[in-house]
Amino acid sequence: DGGITQSPKYLFRKEGQNVTLSCEQNLNHDAMYWYRQDPGQGLRLIYYSQIVNDFQKGDIAEGYSVSREKKESFPLTVTSAQKNPTAFYLCASTILANTGELFFGEGSRLTVL
């Protein structure tokens, strides 16, 4: 089945550690996005990529890094510089030509201990 897969679903991190969240899609979509969701704040854009080997910062990129070495993959690293990383992270993808719906993964919940 085609879709977008995020892993892990739950992740615990100690302060000072970097962690990487995986996002893979087999939909042949051009664009991929990472959003952060906190209670009562909706979704905020961290990074997005519209083409392989290129990505752009969103509204809250500080403390995060990404790569887009393959069309199918857009991993997000939460670095130790992110002061409040506990959140629900959502990856999404879409076909740019349609400028239409985003397809979301099931999310990854990161908790800092």
Next chain:
Amino acid sequence: SQQGEEDPQALSIQEGENATMNCSYKTSINNLQWYRQNSGRGLVHLILIRSNEREKHSGRLRVTLDTSKKSSSLLITASRAADTASYFCATDAKGGSYIPTFGRGTSLIVHP
């Protein structure tokens, strides 16, 4: 920055009643979308309405768009307990890259 803002933040109704949620936005848009999110899950696309459209239907969903007021509404008719979820609007501002921007959402509870 969040482009769209949903209203109300929370809505509690009985099964069979209609649920109406509103979304306001600030700048000109190409399209507006509505998504649904069950607790702890990813978002699921419900419906997209383009800036040159005024109304769209999909099953029990009816979406309207008023570009002069920069607002949209989502109506769920004959609601069911399974409609309990959070609903988000997302807007795509004219010009630049395709970056859907989400509001804070409306939490809908439908009581059986």
